[in-house]
Amino acid sequence: MSRLIFSRLLQAIPTLWVIATLTFFMTRFAPGGPFDSEKAIPEEIKIKLEAHFGLDRPLFEQYILYIQNLLRGDLGPSFKYPEWEVSELIATAFPVSLTLGVLSFIIALLIGIPGGMIAALRRNTWMDYLPMGLSMAGICLPTFVLGPLLIFVFSTQLALFPPLGWYGASDWVLPSLTLGLFYAAYIARLTRAGMLETLQQDYIRTARAKGASSWRILTKHAARGGLLPVVTFLGPAFAGLISGSFVIESIFFIPGLGKFFVTAAFNRDYTMVLGTVLFYAILIICLNLVVDLIQALLDPKARQAK
Amino acid sequence: MEANKQSALPAISIFWIILFGWTWLALGCSKPSNVETAIDEQVLHFGLGAEPQHLDPHLATSVAAHNILSALLEGLVSEDPKTLKPLPGVAQKWEISDQGRQYKFSLRKNARWSNGDPLTAHDFIYSFRRILNPNLGAPYASMLYALKNAESFHQGGKSWQEAGVGVVALDEHTLVLTLKNPIPYFLELLNHYAWFPVHQPTIESFGAYEKIGTAWTKPGHFVGNGPFSLTSHQINSVIEVTKNQSYWDAETVRLQGIRFYPIEAVYTEERAYRSGFLHLTQSVSADRIDFLKEKYPDELHFEPYLGTYFYRFNVRAAPFDDVRVRQAFSLSIDRQRLVDKVLRGGQSPATTFTPPGTGGFFPAPGFAYDRAKARELLDSYLREKGLDSLPQIELTYNTSEGHKKVAEALHAMWKENLGVEIRLLNMEWKVFLSTISGGDFSLARAGWIGDYVDPHTFLQMWRSGDGLNMTGWENQSYDQALRLAETSTGTAKRWESFQRCETILAEEAPILPLYFYVHLTLRHPSVRGWSPTLLDHHPYKYVYLAKEAHP
Numbered sequence: 001m002s003r004l005i006f007s008r009l010l011q012a013i014p015t016l017w018v019i020a021t022l023t024f025f026m027t028r029f030a031p032g033g034p035f036d037s038e039k040a041i042p043e044e045i046k047i048k049l050e051a052h053f054g055l056d057r058p059l060f061e062q063y064i065l066y067i068q069n070l071l072r073g074d075l076g077p078s079f080k081y082p083e084w085e086v087s088e089l090i091a092t093a094f095p096v097s098l099t100l101g102v103l104s105f106i107i108a109l110l111i112g113i114p115g116g117m118i119a120a121l122r123r124n125t126w127m128d129y130l131p132m133g134l135s136m137a138g139i140c141l142p143t144f145v146l147g148p149l150l151i152f153v154f155s156t157q158l159a160l161f162p163p164l165g166w167y168g169a170s171d172w173v174l175p176s177l178t179l180g181l182f183y184a185a186y187i188a189r190l191t192r193a194g195m196l197e198t199l200q201q202d203y204i205r206t207a208r209a210k211g212a213s214s215w216r217i218l219t220k221h222a223a224r225g226g227l228l229p230v231v232t233f234l235g236p237a238f239a240g241l242i243s244g245s246f247v248i249e250s251i252f253f254i255p256g257l258g259k260f261f262v263t264a265a266f267n268r269d270y271t272m273v274l275g276t277v278l279f280y281a282i283l284i285i286c287l288n289l290v291v292d293l294i295q296a297l298l299d300p301k302a303r304q305a306k
Numbered sequence: 307m308e309a310n311k312q313s314a315l316p317a318i319s320i321f322w323i324i325l326f327g328w329t330w331l332a333l334g335c336s337k338p339s340n341v342e343t344a345i346d347e348q349v350l351h352f353g354l355g356a357e358p359q360h361l362d363p364h365l366a367t368s369v370a371a372h373n374i375l376s377a378l379l380e381g382l383v384s385e386d387p388k389t390l391k392p393l394p395g396v397a398q399k400w401e402i403s404d405q406g407r408q409y410k411f412s413l414r415k416n417a418r419w420s421n422g423d424p425l426t427a428h429d430f431i432y433s434f435r436r437i438l439n440p441n442l443g444a445p446y447a448s449m450l451y452a453l454k455n456a457e458s459f460h461q462g463g464k465s466w467q468e469a470g471v472g473v474v475a476l477d478e479h480t481l482v483l484t485l486k487n488p489i490p491y492f493l494e495l496l497n498h499y500a501w502f503p504v505h506q507p508t509i510e511s512f513g514a515y516e517k518i519g520t521a522w523t524k525p526g527h528f529v530g531n532g533p534f535s536l537t538s539h540q541i542n543s544v545i546e547v548t549k550n551q552s553y554w555d556a557e558t559v560r561l562q563g564i565r566f567y568p569i570e571a572v573y574t575e576e577r578a579y580r581s582g583f584l585h586l587t588q589s590v591s592a593d594r595i596d597f598l599k600e601k602y603p604d605e606l607h608f609e610p611y612l613g614t615y616f617y618r619f620n621v622r623a624a625p626f627d628d629v630r631v632r633q634a635f636s637l638s639i640d641r642q643r644l645v646d647k648v649l650r651g652g653q654s655p656a657t658t659f660t661p662p663g664t665g666g667f668f669p670a671p672g673f674a675y676d677r678a679k680a681r682e683l684l685d686s687y688l689r690e691k692g693l694d695s696l697p698q699i700e701l702t703y704n705t706s707e708g709h710k711k712v713a714e715a716l717h718a719m720w721k722e723n724l725g726v727e728i729r730l731l732n733m734e735w736k737v738f739l740s741t742i743s744g745g746d747f748s749l750a751r752a753g754w755i756g757d758y759v760d761p762h763t764f765l766q767m768w769r770s771g772d773g774l775n776m777t778g779w780e781n782q783s784y785d786q787a788l789r790l791a792e793t794s795t796g797t798a799k800r801w802e803s804f805q806r807c808e809t810i811l812a813e814e815a816p817i818l819p820l821y822f823y824v825h826l827t828l829r830h831p832s833v834r835g836w837s838p839t840l841l842d843h844h845p846y847k848y849v850y851l852a853k854e855a856h857p
Contacts, residue, residue, distance in 0.1 A: 004465035004780070012497065030736070030737075030742070031736065031737045031740050032734075032735075032736025032737050032738075032740040033736070033740070036525065036736055036739040036743070037739065038352065038739065038753065041367075042445075042448065042773055043773070044440075044461075045443045045444070045445060045447070048440065048442075049443045049518070050441030052443060052518050065417050077519050081357070081359060081360075082359075082360070082365075082518050082519025083360065083361065083362070083519045083521065083523050083524065084519075084541065090540060092540070092541060093541075094541070095479060101730075135394075148455055148573075148577075151577065155581060156581070162580075162581070162583070163577050163578070163581045163583070164574055164577060165570075165583065166543065185458065248705055250570070250571040250574060251571065251574055252566070252574070253543075253569050253571075253574050253578065255540060255541065255542040258552075259542055264310045266734070266735060266736065267736075268736050
């Protein structure tokens with residue numbers, strides 16, 4: 001187990017380097033620059049600004065400098081908001097996205113897994129059709145439709161929750177529900193498929209023949225195998241959830257990370273693009289590792305393969 | 307087996323109960339809306355539209371930054387809340403001499419910084435010197451070129467003393483500004499944040515004299531002299547200011563604070579307004595006008611705004627190197643129809659480049675609608691060149707539903723009136739900007755918002771070689787007329803020269819003015835002391851919140 005962790009962390013180093021390098025050059029080769037604006041600034045001022053941010057040096061020198069700073073853990077100031085360090089912006093926005101992501105994740109699991117299990121256990125009855133129909137609707141309904149819909153019902157009509165903002169616990173409900181329901185739909189379908197396959201396995205039949213209770217079969221035998229595809233999906237899904245969602249953040253006016261991901265690219269905010277991309281890459285790497293560890297715990301075959 | 311299966315179901319449903327329990331717990335947190343509590347607190351909840359890039363007045367460039375900085379800082383003069391005419395600010399009074407070339411400001415003795423330090427004439431000298439410091443790279447440094455020798459100092463090489471910039475402090479409370487030539491709107495110009503003072507000890511302690519992006523603008527560090535002080539700044543969430551008790555006119559200030567919310571998504575901002583989260587919105591989506599007109603007839607405001615939406619021709623390349631083609635394109639646009647049928651947001655058709663009434667200047671309409679003449683001009687061009695039709699023309703615009711709507715409408719008008727087929731080409735914002743400034747376009751969308759209420763802010767950009775011109779168009783007579791307007795003092799003489807500029811623009815048509823902007827906003831009836839102004843400036847010290855309905 002510790003060898004697995006160690007080798008994965010070792011593999012992460014070249015991966016991150018490749019990502020940083022690719023992102024660095026891709027952002028620089030995109031047309032336009034951070035200081036272009038409609039009220040065009042005089043050329044000599046643009047030169048001063050570029051010199052201030054080191055953009056006047058040869059590209060390769062900038063790259064070396066960037067990697068050196070990166071090794072020291074310095075992401076540099078944002079080009080768009082120079083009064084803020086990139087790491088400072090990520091550190092402010094990440095807790096917000098983490099809260100939203102974890103809440104949505106819990107909702108997605110609480111609805112998705114039981115929903116999928118019921119559907120699998122009661123295959124081809126209304127208890128299968130109803131959750132699966134809803135989950136199909138959930139997958140088809142984009143968050144920018146579901147969000148305003150939930151706001152209309154729970155905020156405008158029933159006045160139960162605030163329609164936007166991120167100032168208190170009551171503000172958390174609608175955005176996490178919107179994001180959670182969307183993921184719940186996927187999880188329910190994956191759970192159902194995984195459970196159906198497992199429930200037909202011989203060892204389940206054996207367990208039943210031995211007189212194990214349905215609850216025991218479900219939790220002790222079927223869930224372990226049935227939830228494997230879900231666990232594989234959960235790693236990247238969790239990384240996606242906690243790194244922010246631009247759409248949800250726009251709809252609910254939430255100061256999360258998702259906005260930086262998108263606007264940094266539009267603004268040619270080079271340091272911010274690199275900061276967010278690397279941050280996301282690290283999240284994915286860590287969570288994939290966690291997924292592998294959980295899978296090894298759940299599945300003896302996977303444990304041996306590794 | 308059936309019975310066994312069922313026994314699992316109650317356990318599963320426990321999950322659901324937990325979920326709903328959590329939801330119901332959160333229910334207890336519902337509280338009264340911002341607008342409901344605001345009257346007692348006298349806190350204005352302000353839709354800011356976008357997160358300001360800088361809170362340093364010498365580096366800021368946006369409307370959002372103006373909205374914040376005008377709360378935190380005050381210049382030599384302030385603005386009348388209705389007319390924006392200059393009123394005493396830090397300067398109690400002023401004398402103008404040398405035929406409008408010299409301004410002697412007497413600074414009030416009770417003017418203080420928010421930390422209690424006295425505010426003196428030297429603070430202004432320090433600030434002007436900082437923004438003009440070439441190493442700072444201040445985007446609006448050229449605003450101060452109005453001062454004698456400021457340009458030569460900013461262009462570098464000379465020291466402040468050598469350059470002899472026209473700023474002198476006679477004593478702690480007397481500041482004399484000498485201009486390079488008389489500028490009739492000079493006092494109005496002083497209300498631009500480029501002229502606002504900054505606190506030297508704060509700037510120095512962060513090394514911000516010539517360094518961009520230091521932490522001096524953060525809450526707890528920022529020292530201002532305006533009616534409000536910065537108390538919190540959470541990026542993409544809220545910027546909060548509270549009443550500054552050391553402000554010289556604190557008695558007039560009725561608001562206890564303002565909370566600015568940088569909500570970029572227009573629909574979200576509208577929802578925020580409708581739920582009582584905001585007192586006013588920065589904008590309103592055009593497709594919501596009908597609904598809002600019906601639901602909030604007294605709260606939806608169409609206010610004039612000093613801006614022109616137009617297209618640039620690239621006169622460096624065929625076919626727009628020929629004035630007949632440019633004229634034909636311009637004459638075949640029915641601007642009234644565009645405004646009435648397509649935009650439907652209260653805009654007015656632009657028959658000049660300068661919005662009529664800018665500083666009292668009403669230019670004669672130049673850009674007209676005349677299909678027959680348009681056709682005639684185009685035919686004459688095609689005959690001369692021996693062509694059957696024009697080569698493929700591309701109309702470039704930055705990706706946006708609004709710009710697309712206008713482009714499609716014009717596409718239809720040109721097709722109908724000229725028989726010309728153009729191709730619409732949308733681009734991502736930064737790609738668009740670099741394409742246009744590189745001159746790689748034939749016809750491109752643009753917009754211009756005035757920086758001060760004078761025709762000069764519009765007409766100066768068409769000077770030959772100006773960085774904002776970008777059409778490649780150069781005209782000696784235009785440059786002469788503009789120069790004359792800049793150096794004349796009498797209003798009649800200036801208007802005459804500006805009119806000459808407008809006439810040349812309409813004859814030569816390097817641009818295609820389409821419509822004048824309006825500022826579309828939702829504003830709660832409890833907001834008082836707020837008047838529509840051309841620059842969308844609203845001096846906060848006169849604003850307050852009251853219960854009674856509008857008179």
